[in-house]
Amino acid sequence: MKVAVQNNAKVLALFAIACTALVSLVSWFTKDTIMRQQQQQLLNTLYEVIPAMSLNNDLYHDCQIIQGNDYLGNTEQQTAYIARMDNIPVAVAITSTAPDGYNGKINLMVALNVDGSVSGVRVLKHQETPGLGDKIETRKNDWIYSFDNKTVESVNDLRWAVKKDGGMFDQFTGATITPRAVVKAVKNTALFFNENKDDILAAPTSTCGESND
């Protein structure tokens, strides 16, 4: 009996070690490629919201971790990427979270020019209803482009709402909650940037890109 248990334990342990070794090996081989893919993906999004010809710094590594508090969707850490042309800041891309999507959080990348106007917005991650709320993706609908070049004047800027609520942004047929959440998040991000512009731009260049993977 005891021998049988020992034997079984040994076999199990052996297989556990072998399987772990296999997974570690594959993980080790693919680690760099996966990291490159993720960087590439982020960089593509960054260049979509900030035109590549308007900057000449290493955008991916010119970034800092910011605490947005209520503005950027509760307590999560967000990242700000600063685009510079010959060391003069031209725009900042800030990751932001809309906490009140129809199916949970919507992660956004909001780029703002230094004058406060929106340079571009993209959705990084969401779980909205296919066919209704997912029109916030660029490959489904052009809606997200409607933020381009708009400026938030103040906290009480009434134009920053969906048309149903008296604002200037379309809602989708059958889905108001999703665009409402996105509009609010972009507005808050713009307000956050207006208030903290000097801090963000003055901060020394750090390399959060590497530790942030």
Add this chain to the structure above:
Amino acid sequence: MTERNEYKELTWQGLWKNNPGLVQLLGLCPLLAVTTTLTNAIGLGLATLLVLVCSNATVSAIRNWVPKEVRIPIFVLIIAAFVTCVQLLMNAYTFGLYQSLGIFLPLIVTNCAIIGRAEAYASKNPVKQASFDGFMMGLGFALVLILLGGIREILGQGTLFDGADLLLGDWASVLRIEIFTFDSKFLLAILPPGAFIAMGFLIAGKNAIDAYIEKKQPKVETDKTIERVRVNFEG
């Protein structure tokens, strides 16, 4: 049974008579959740096929060394290891598809079709037959996925191969076929209820074909009437 007949039987079992998707109804969770587009279906089908072949081959290769009492945890270990490897490889080389398959890629571990074949066939048969069985079962599963994905994509979006570039690289975006366009999508086909309904029609279709064939060849053998068992342990 001669070896050749055995392979023929395995093919027949995997693709039709004992199809994991249509007859055993195993792995319904990914089957129904991922088949919103043809590309997703092909991606998950290939991933499952690969895992099934690898796990069947490994389980069969070690079948003489594994004590009976601990075989299930060992099978689970092996399957989990292969799924993790496939997941890492897809993350590295088909990043877009990896993102659109999401949680359903790691969930291959819980696909009962895989552990079912390991237990029912691979643990009792030589490596060659076991791998072949894994391939055929995987192919059967993948075909159901592809059929369901195709039907739902046509009905829901009016396209085929939307997003094929995520799976096959940039050149594949030319594969995208726009069959017809609607102002708004046919939501029922995209959402999970549509998957259940389409799946129901597929199973009904298969049963109708079986019934038709049986009617055409009357009284060949009447002793084998029960063939729709959930898992076939005939090994």
